[in-house]
Amino acid sequence: MGSKxxxxxxxxxxxxxSEKGELKASAAAKVDQITAELKTASSDGKxxxxxxxxxxxxxxxxKREKYEKNPALYAExxxxxxxxxxxxxCSDSRVCPSHVLDMQPGxxxxxxxxxxxVPPYDQTRYSGIGAAVEYAVLHLKxxxxxxxxxxxxxxxxxxxxxxxxGTTSTDFIEDWxxxxxxxxxxxxxxxxxxxxxxxxxxxxKEAVNVSLGNLLSYPFVRTGLVNKTLALKGGYYDFxxxxxxxxxxxxxxxxxxxxKDVATILHWKLY
Amino acid sequence: xxxxxRSKARLLVSxxxxxxxxxxxFHCSRFSDLTDHSxxxxxxxxxxxxxxxxxxxDDNQSGSSSSPHINRRTTVSQLEVSSNSRVRVDLFDELKxxxxxxxxxxxxxxxxxxxxxxxxxQSPKFxxxxCADSRVCPSTILGFRPGExxxxxxxxxxxxxxxxxxxxTNAALExxxxxxxxxxxxxxxxxxxxxxxxxxxxxxxxxxxxxxxWVTTGTVAKLRTEAAANHLSFDQQCRLCEKESINRSxxxxxxxxxIEDRVRKGLLFVHGGYYDFxxxxxxKWTLDxxxxxxxxxxxxxxxxxxxxx
Numbered sequence: 402m403g404s405k406x407x408x409x410x411x412x413x414x415x416x417x418x419s420e421k422g423e424l425k426a427s428a429a430a431k432v433d434q435i436t437a438e439l440k441t442a443s444s445d446g447k448x449x450x451x452x453x454x455x456x457x458x459x460x461x462x463x464k465r466e467k468y469e470k471n472p473a474l475y476a477e478x479x480x481x482x483x484x485x486x487x488x489x490x491c492s493d494s495r496v497c498p499s500h501v502l503d504m505q506p507g508x509x510x511x512x513x514x515x516x517x518x519v520p521p522y523d524q525t526r527y528s529g530i531g532a533a534v535e536y537a538v539l540h541l542k543x544x545x546x547x548x549x550x551x552x553x554x555x556x557x558x559x560x561x562x563x564x565x566x567g568t569t570s571t572d573f574i575e576d577w578x579x580x581x582x583x584x585x586x587x588x589x590x591x592x593x594x595x596x597x598x599x600x601x602x603x604x605x606k607e608a609v610n611v612s613l614g615n616l617l618s619y620p621f622v623r624t625g626l627v628n629k630t631l632a633l634k635g636g637y638y639d640f641x642x643x644x645x646x647x648x649x650x651x652x653x654x655x656x657x658x659x660x661k662d663v664a665t666i667l668h669w670k671l672y
Numbered sequence: 673x674x675x676x677x678r679s680k681a682r683l684l685v686s687x688x689x690x691x692x693x694x695x696x697x698f699h700c701s702r703f704s705d706l707t708d709h710s711x712x713x714x715x716x717x718x719x720x721x722x723x724x725x726x727x728x729x730d731d732n733q734s735g736s737s738s739s740p741h742i743n744r745r746t747t748v749s750q751l752e753v754s755s756n757s758r759v760r761v762d763l764f765d766e767l768k769x770x771x772x773x774x775x776x777x778x779x780x781x782x783x784x785x786x787x788x789x790x791x792x793x794q795s796p797k798f799x800x801x802x803c804a805d806s807r808v809c810p811s812t813i814l815g816f817r818p819g820e821x822x823x824x825x826x827x828x829x830x831x832x833x834x835x836x837x838x839x840x841t842n843a844a845l846e847x848x849x850x851x852x853x854x855x856x857x858x859x860x861x862x863x864x865x866x867x868x869x870x871x872x873x874x875x876x877x878x879x880x881x882x883x884x885x886w887v888t889t890g891t892v893a894k895l896r897t898e899a900a901a902n903h904l905s906f907d908q909q910c911r912l913c914e915k916e917s918i919n920r921s922x923x924x925x926x927x928x929x930x931i932e933d934r935v936r937k938g939l940l941f942v943h944g945g946y947y948d949f950x951x952x953x954x955x956k957w958t959l960d961x962x963x964x965x966x967x968x969x970x971x972x973x974x975x976x977x978x979x980x981x
Contacts, residue, residue: 452797452856453943453956453976459815460954460980467812468952479864479950484806492844494796495818499811503770506807513825514840515847524885529840531882532827533804536866553791555847571850577843641791645771 467506474507484510487537489530489548489612491517496551501638501645510537516556517548518580519612522619531619538621538631546616547647549636550609557605560585561597580615581608606646609635613650786819796822799848801841801921802860803829803867808947810860813954822848828867829859830889831921834928842928849930849940857925860945861918868914872897872906893917918944919972922959935961944974953981 417424468475486509488498498504498511512533519534520527537543550557560578569575584607592600613633616622625631633650798821800810810816810823824844832839848854861868871887871894890913897913904912922944926932934940942959960973 450976453958456814456858456945456956457978457980460813462815463813464952464981475949475952478807481864482806492823492848494794494816494820494822495790497809497811497816497818497821497823499809500818501771501774503774504806504809506809506812508806510804510806511809511825512804513823515844518840524880524882526838527840528882528885529826529830532867532886535882536804536827540866555851571846573838573843573846576838577840640787643775645775 478507482507482510482541484508484537484541485544486510487512487534487541487543487546489514489517489519489546491515491549491551491554491556493551493554495640496549496638498549501549510541510543514577515574516554516560516578516581516608517550517612518556518577518608519548519615520580521615534616534619535621538619538625542630544630545632545634546622547634547636548609548612548616549638550605551637552602552605552639552641554601554605557581557608558597558601560608561588561601561604581611584608584611606635606637609637786817790819794819794822794852796820796848796852797855798822799845799852799854799857800824800860801826801829801831801857803827803862803865805862805865807949808860808862810858813947822852822854827883827886828865828871828890828917829861829921830867830887830917831859831924832889833924836889845925845928845931849928849934854940856941856943857931858943858945859918859921859925860947861914862947863911863914863950865910865914868917869910871917872910872913890917890920893920896920915944915946918946919974923972926961935959951981953979955979 484507486504488502488504488509488511490496490498490511490513492513492515497513498509502509504511510533512530514530519530522531524531534546537546556574556578559574560581563570563575563578565575565579565582581604584604588600588604588607592603613635616633617626622631622633626633635648635650637646639645796819798816800816800821800823802808802810802823802825804825804827809825810821816823822844824841826841831841831845834842845857848857867883867887868890870883871890874884874887874894893913893916897909897916901909901912922942925942926935931940931942935942942961944957944959946955947953948955955978957974957977960975962973
């Protein structure tokens with residue numbers, strides 16, 4: 402077939418159609434199928450090309466509608482960033498803070514990981530998240546750290562489902578979500594006998610509190626809280642109901658201890 | 673010492689009672705004693721009128737944000753307690769307005785059907801690894817809608833190799849590739865990256881910090897940049913290192929057997945991207961698996977290079 406030109410092929414097809422009318426329907430269907438394949442196929446027929454083309458459209462839209470229409474803002478951002486917020490959100494594709502909280506470029510330093518976890522201070526194991534918190538607090542001087550959990554979180558479901566009996570079924574996931582173990586323990590104690598779905602919802606919120614507590618183990622976070630240059634908030638986005646809960650961590654000192662005394666005591670308690 | 677910190681931190685976390693003497697006068701409130709606890713869920717009519725008022729607020733905000741205040745703020749510790757709580761309430765209120773705007777415009781109106789589907793499950797085609805920098809959210813610059821991209825954001829968009837052991841980045845990689853079965857992984861770097869700058873200016877002076885511990889993942893990129901471009905200015909070297917680091921991370925992806933396997937079979941495609949916000953351009957390239965290797969002396973071959981501007 403490939404040796405003929407396409408004109409010859411069309412002629413042959415026409416002749417076949419006139420001789421065998423009953424083939425018309427199946428031939429038409431075949432032509433439609435081939436046309437569709439040709440439309441989506443790229444030079445080597447990779448399905449990813451359509452996805453990448455989508456990104457190009459997205460970027461061009463951003464450049465035309467946002468970047469070029471706000472030259473002053475983007476010129477300032479090119480010089481540096483001074484976001485007010487640091488947000489820790491889940492990697493889930495449905496919960497990007499740019500959508501849910503309408504964060505514009507320059508407003509929020511955003512860390513995203515499975516189940517929006519903040520592990521306790523550990524420079525060896527968790528340098529990634531530690532680097533982000535350190536950079537946000539010490540260099541960018543953010544005012545708020547907001548940890549946002551969400552409904553139907555796969556990571557939290559994993560935490561609630563994994564047996565943690567010495568066996569593992571994943572390379573890294575079980576180890577990572579184990580950070581939320583205090584939440585699982587509390588939820589199982591308070592919600593014994595409830596269905597898994599209910600337990601997961603409770604755990605999604607409680608794990609946010611575990612992360613907020615873990616943030617307190619970072620000395621620069623504590624200093625910021627004590628100096629009132631930093632505040633911690635927890636959030637919960639329920640995309641099934643369309644609600645957002647927000648709460649703050651109360652961090653109080655009272656006289657007669659001075660700030661220096663409390664910082665020393667905290668240092669003693671945690672090390 | 674690390675386990676001590678962890679166990680002590682756990683004590684702190686689970687404490688729903690004030691810390692014992694000698695710190696009686698210092699306490700964290702019980703987590704269940706929620707202060708300033710707001711649930712944002714309002715009837716539609718109210719939302720619509722609020723949305724109209726929000727448009728005015730947005731105009732004001734965009735006006736003021738056209739020249740954002742970048743200089744160092746004066747310390748807020750000098751503020752009175754009452755005015756400080758007023759500032760905090762304002763920031764609270766701000767987040768609330770934003771959520772309600774999202775709910776009104778996107779969740780209910782523009783994309784209701786889309787959101788109904790997402791309630792059941794997510795099936796993103798992309799996994800994106802991007803920097804935590806506030807200026808480079810991929811949802812904004814590439815227009816990802818909810819449900820389209822599973823996203824990791826960390827300092828300097830680094831992917832450590834398999835042999836570095838567990839981290840937040842590879843847990844997310846495992847979830848995306850094995851559970852969600854994404855078809856594409858896209859690592860996006862950007863210009864003026866603070867993490868890369870730290871990497872390039874780091875010296876072995878024994879001074880440890882989290883940032884330094886983390887960005888050493890990119891040391892190979894730094895060495896290659898210095899070897900190839902020592903004659904260039906520091907800024908120019910940083911620009912090159914930003915791109916070299918993406919390529920190193922792309923190769924590090926191949927050190928994960930479940931990624932390499934899928935790439936070899938043509939089930940998964942791996943791409944690099946570079947967002948230059950000085951010129952507003954986006955460069956994109958795809959890993960040519962047949963020409964690359966993940967072992968010692970790894971080399972990278974790319975194809976389908978494009979520059980969008």
